[in-house]
Amino acid sequence: MSLLLDKRELKKAARELTLAKLNDVLETLQSVLAERQSELDAINEIERFAREKGFTLEQLGYKQVQEVVASTPASVSSDDKKPVKPKFKTLNKDSQYFYVENGKLQLLRTHTMKKGLQERGIDVVPAAKVDKKFAKDIERLLADATEQAVTNYNQKVLVWNDWARVNGGELLEQR
Incomplete structure (x- = not known):
């Protein structure tokens, strides 16, 4: 009928x-x-x-805006795809690269940025080869980067946990 x-x-x-x-x-x-x-x-x-120009989209806030939008609880539903399980990566001082721009030491955030900086004539060096007058800035830059990494990780954990509650996945702890 x-x-x-x-x-x-x-x-x-x-x-x-x-x-x-x-x-x-x-x-x-x-x-x-x-x-x-x-x-x-x-x-x-x-x-x-x-x-x-040697910038990454993350430096311009492009990717961060997308992460903030994706991390709002209202956007998570049972129909959403499974998010990537976040893994916290610690910053090892010896594996980081630095460069000096406008008289200030900067931390190289991504290795894709390295080529653009070198094309502009800016030297990118490992932590061991940083000029002595900038050595005191290394710890501050690493602390700032670690703080940002923790913030990003915690946002991803919120998204993951919202998905895990609905779908019976493993709940993660924030840092």
């Missing part, structure tokens, strides 16, 4: 659709598609420009 009702409803809906309505729907979809394409082009241009 329900199959007959569904068939009748489909026929009724098909009669109501006219060529003009279908053209309106197609035009709307095409305008949305064009708008999305222009947004993608703008994003790609920003990413290319940032890479050329």
Whole structure:
């Protein structure tokens, strides 16, 4: 009986659709598609420009904004895909690289940034080869980076735990 009702409803809906309505729907979809394409082009241009200048998108806040949006509890539902289980990575002083820009020592955040800095004529060196006058800044930079890593890890743990509660996964501790 329900199959007959569904068939009748489909026929009724098909009669109501006219060529003009279908053209309106197609035009709307095409305008949305064009708008999305222009947004993608703008994003790609920003990413290319940032890479050329030696910046990472994380430094510009691009990836951090996406993480903050993804970490809101309202965005987590049982239909969401399984998030990546966060792993805390400690910063080892001996494996970090540094560079001097505008008279200040900076920590190299990602190795993809290294080539852009070198192209601009900025030397990237390991901690052992940092100039003596900047040696006192190493600990401060590592402490700041560790603090940021803990914050990012804790945000990811919140997302993971929300998913784990719904799906019966392992709950993680924040640091």
